[in-house]
Amino acid sequence: MIELAGALLGNLAQGFGVAMTPVNLGLCLLGCLLGTLVGVLPGIGPTATVAMLMPITFYLEPTGALIMLAGVFYGSQYGGSTTAILVNLPGESSSVVTCLDGHAMARGGRAGAALAIAALASLFAGTVTTLAIAVGGPAIASVALLFQSPDYVAVMVLGLVAAIVLAHGSLVKAMAMIVLGVFIGLVGTDVTTGEQRYTFGIADLYDGVGFVPVAMGLFGLSEIMLNLESRARDGGLARLRDRLWPSRDDFRSATPATVRGTLLGIVLGILPGGGSTIPSFAAYSLEKKLARDPSRFGQGAVEGVAAPEAANNAGARAGFIPMLALGIPPNAIMALLVGAMMIHGIQPGPQIIAKQPELFWGLVVSMWIGNLMLVVLNLPLIGLWVRLIQMPYRYLFPAIIVFCCIGVYSLRNSMMEVVFMAVAGVAGYVLRKLGCEPAPLLLGLILGPMLEENFRRSLSVSGGDYMIFLQRPISASLLACAVLLLAFVLLPGVRRQRQRLRED
Amino acid sequence: MPRWFNQDTLAGALFLAIGAGGLVAGRSLNVGTADAMGEGYVPLAACWLMVGLGVLIAAGGLRASAPAVEPGRLRPLLAVTAAVLAFAFTLEPLGVVVAIFASALCAARAVPGVALRSVLLPAIVLSLAVLAIFVWGLGLPLHALPRLPG
Numbered sequence: 001m002i003e004l005a006g007a008l009l010g011n012l013a014q015g016f017g018v019a020m021t022p023v024n025l026g027l028c029l030l031g032c033l034l035g036t037l038v039g040v041l042p043g044i045g046p047t048a049t050v051a052m053l054m055p056i057t058f059y060l061e062p063t064g065a066l067i068m069l070a071g072v073f074y075g076s077q078y079g080g081s082t083t084a085i086l087v088n089l090p091g092e093s094s095s096v097v098t099c100l101d102g103h104a105m106a107r108g109g110r111a112g113a114a115l116a117i118a119a120l121a122s123l124f125a126g127t128v129t130t131l132a133i134a135v136g137g138p139a140i141a142s143v144a145l146l147f148q149s150p151d152y153v154a155v156m157v158l159g160l161v162a163a164i165v166l167a168h169g170s171l172v173k174a175m176a177m178i179v180l181g182v183f184i185g186l187v188g189t190d191v192t193t194g195e196q197r198y199t200f201g202i203a204d205l206y207d208g209v210g211f212v213p214v215a216m217g218l219f220g221l222s223e224i225m226l227n228l229e230s231r232a233r234d235g236g237l238a239r240l241r242d243r244l245w246p247s248r249d250d251f252r253s254a255t256p257a258t259v260r261g262t263l264l265g266i267v268l269g270i271l272p273g274g275g276s277t278i279p280s281f282a283a284y285s286l287e288k289k290l291a292r293d294p295s296r297f298g299q300g301a302v303e304g305v306a307a308p309e310a311a312n313n314a315g316a317r318a319g320f321i322p323m324l325a326l327g328i329p330p331n332a333i334m335a336l337l338v339g340a341m342m343i344h345g346i347q348p349g350p351q352i353i354a355k356q357p358e359l360f361w362g363l364v365v366s367m368w369i370g371n372l373m374l375v376v377l378n379l380p381l382i383g384l385w386v387r388l389i390q391m392p393y394r395y396l397f398p399a400i401i402v403f404c405c406i407g408v409y410s411l412r413n414s415m416m417e418v419v420f421m422a423v424a425g426v427a428g429y430v431l432r433k434l435g436c437e438p439a440p441l442l443l444g445l446i447l448g449p450m451l452e453e454n455f456r457r458s459l460s461v462s463g464g465d466y467m468i469f470l471q472r473p474i475s476a477s478l479l480a481c482a483v484l485l486l487a488f489v490l491l492p493g494v495r496r497q498r499q500r501l502r503e504d
Numbered sequence: 505m506p507r508w509f510n511q512d513t514l515a516g517a518l519f520l521a522i523g524a525g526g527l528v529a530g531r532s533l534n535v536g537t538a539d540a541m542g543e544g545y546v547p548l549a550a551c552w553l554m555v556g557l558g559v560l561i562a563a564g565g566l567r568a569s570a571p572a573v574e575p576g577r578l579r580p581l582l583a584v585t586a587a588v589l590a591f592a593f594t595l596e597p598l599g600v601v602v603a604i605f606a607s608a609l610c611a612a613r614a615v616p617g618v619a620l621r622s623v624l625l626p627a628i629v630l631s632l633a634v635l636a637i638f639v640w641g642l643g644l645p646l647h648a649l650p651r652l653p654g
Contacts, residue, residue, distance in 0.1 A: 170512075172564065176519045176557040183526060183550040190543035197543055198529060221584055228580035228614050394618060395626050398611035401584065402604050402630060405591040410644050418592035422585050433576055434515040452546045464539030 018362030031071020039079025049076035055407030101304030126371035144350035154475035181444020217424025254306035261307035265314025279315035280308035516562025523554030583614035
């Protein structure tokens with residue numbers, strides 16, 4: 001036990017060594033600032049923000065790039081909560097619940113207190129989750145080193161099934177979107193046979209469909225199109241007249257809520273497909289159930305801000321555990337980060353912690369530093385963010401489009417990639433109009449090639465016998481989990497519950 | 505709008521079409537056997553899955569409760585797409601400044617009644633910002649102005 005703690009301290013010390021270099025500190029700060037800047041813009045969620053800013057990091061060395069991207073990620077999430085509280089515009093689904101009580105507090109003139117509670121709850125959740133990653137990541141990775149190709153197939157299937165189960169809309173549509181993603185991921189030169197697949201003679205497709213243009217089109221462009229359609233939302237600006245610091249009573253009710261939200265966030269966030277939306281909704285309803293007077297919720301209850309903010313931050317970060325330890329992204333943002341790692345030539349997987357400890361520990365420590373920076377920096381900058389939110393969208397979106405174009409172009413200096421992004425944008429728009437969420441497609445796209453490779457290898461080892469997936473204990477139990485999960489959501493009671501959640 | 509015209513039937517038809525298209529376009533791919541898969545094994549399996557799921561989704565559209573298609577507006581869709589394509593096709597021959605102006609002009613069409621004046625000023629600011637950050641700052645291999653012949 002003492003030995004383990006010693007090793008952990010040593011690793012964290014190494015991480016501090018990496019994260020505290022002036023360059024990495026600067027990148028972390030820059031990432032947080034840029035992330036918050038884009039994140040506070042109404043209608044642009046964390047996934048779109050990370051997708052849009054990703055190309056900037058390709059010029060950096062890998063560790064710095066990931067540190068900056070992680071900063072962009074939690075910066076944008078934090079920015080989303082800020083707009084949720086101040087103007088009742090949630091940046092993404094994960095801050096929808098924060099709107100309820102956060103904006104109610106703001107309308108009551110307690111915007112400062114609401115923002116401070118949200119920031120402190122996030123910081124607490126971030127600290128605990130970072131420790132959980134530091135302890136849990138290597139532990140899971142050491143188990144994962146025993147994995148062979150059938151086990152990898154099983155873990156990916158489990159991840160994809162969980163993504164289907166936790167998707168917002170229809171199960172069958174989510175499934176179809178994953179299969180479509182896998183299919184698109186297979187376009188290009190087949191690694192094993194060297195044959196072309198679905199490239200239609202377009203040279204830009206020989207290396208496969210670029211992941212960045214698809215992600216940026218699917219999330220960024222289609223989001224802009226939908227935003228332009230429905231511009232009239234406005235929640236009324238909050239007043240920022242009182243002191244920033246919450247009262248002692250606020251702290252008394254927020255503290256236990258924060259702890260509960262954090263734990264719930266970590267547990268749900270590790271699950272594939274969990275992300276940060278489900279934890280924040282779950283934490284809110286838990287607080288409402290536990291409260292002595294549930295009618296306060298929606299009227300500016302402090303717990304209604306603290307718990308979901310803690311839960312969404314913990315959930316978002318806990319996603320790093322399967323991403324870093326297994327190389328399996330549990331949600332769309334982690335899929336983006338895996339894509340970024342691959343562009344830098346890093347193959348995510350259990351060997352990363354052993355082979356590139358400076359990357360892993362540097363990232364872990366910098367995530368905590370970034371969280372601290374957000375709290376210290378953003379509270380004084382709130383006035384600036386408020387002004388930014390008031391900027392008319394018609395000035396903003398042409399700039400966002402241009403930045404997307406330059407980012408995608410600079411990736412391979414290819415105009416075809418920009419054209420692909422336009423196609424992906426139209427596809428994303430149409431699919432969303434038809435009730436198909438784009439996130440599962442992105443997961444399928446990232447996992448497709450890995451899935452095919454391991455699937456092929458498994459069956460060639462077993463001589464074409466599909467039973468190999470059931471003969472290995474690891475893969476058999478993972479597949480059993482996947483089946484149970486799928487059976488569970490098909491139960492009539494659970495189905496009705498999902499239906500109701502969707503309608504709320 | 506007829507009742508069968510809803511999110512589910514259309515989404516189902518879309519997946520069915522993509523799957524079927526993939527099967528046709530990939531008919532020359534070599535499938536191989538399970539222990540020695542050809543390049544077509546997994547992609548064609550994915551296409552069959554899409555066909556099956558497409559039928560399933562479309563069948564769901566026959567329920568009375570199937571969600572209707574939200575009315576969309578063509579204008580933002582076309583304007584945003586045109587803005588991206590304009591950038592893509594002008595960047596290499598005409599340079600980044602022209603590309604930004606072309607893109608901004610197309611994008612402005614997304615919102616009705618935007619005066620030319622309120623497009624030009626942001627485009628100038630944007631051009632300067634892009635030049636400062638990407639061309640002079642990060643040193644991307646973009647040229648600022650149209651290349652002279654020769």
